[in-house]
Amino acid sequence: MTDLITVTTNPPDLARRFAAYPEKLQQEMERTTEQALHHVVGSVPEYPAQMPTAYRRTGTLGRSVGIGRPPDVFAVRRIGQGYKGVMGSNLSYAPYVIGTRTQSAVMRAKNWWTMRTAAERAAPGVIRLFEKMSERLAKWIAGRAL
Numbered sequence: 001m002t003d004l005i006t007v008t009t010n011p012p013d014l015a016r017r018f019a020a021y022p023e024k025l026q027q028e029m030e031r032t033t034e035q036a037l038h039h040v041v042g043s044v045p046e047y048p049a050q051m052p053t054a055y056r057r058t059g060t061l062g063r064s065v066g067i068g069r070p071p072d073v074f075a076v077r078r079i080g081q082g083y084k085g086v087m088g089s090n091l092s093y094a095p096y097v098i099g100t101r102t103q104s105a106v107m108r109a110k111n112w113w114t115m116r117t118a119a120e121r122a123a124p125g126v127i128r129l130f131e132k133m134s135e136r137l138a139k140w141i142a143g144r145a146l
Contacts, residue, residue, distance in 0.1 A: 005123050007130040014134060015081055029083045032133040033076045036126040037085040041066035043122035045113040061097060064089035
């Protein structure tokens with residue numbers, strides 16, 4: 001698994017069914033994608049235990065990815081027929097500490113988590129959020145057909 005969480009709606013043609021109601025679909029997709037990002041932020045692990053050293057952590061990285069405050073990067077964007085939610089840190093050293101493909105061997109040896117860890121922890125909840133959205137939209141469109 002990568003640090004991406006991909007959700008496909010069920011039924012798969014839900015977006016096509018909503019062609020006549022683009023505003024409603026956009027509203028639900030943006031809202032649910034934002035909820036999903038908040039869920040991912042809530043899935044970010046705490047710092048691993050610090051090994052004995054004179055260095056004292058500042059907590060800056062944790063705050064930049066949302067531990068105790070909004071993350072540095074938090075955005076919902078429309079891409080083609082879908083939406084993309086992005087969250088993370090703008091710190092220059094973040095890729096070497098928590099990057100999925102760029103984490104340094106030193107950080108790995110110290111048991112630092114990666115963005116993949118957060119994505120894996122969040123995936124079931126994110127999928128549930130979009131399943132609930134699909135159910136809401138299906139009920140909404142069924143009510144419009146009455």
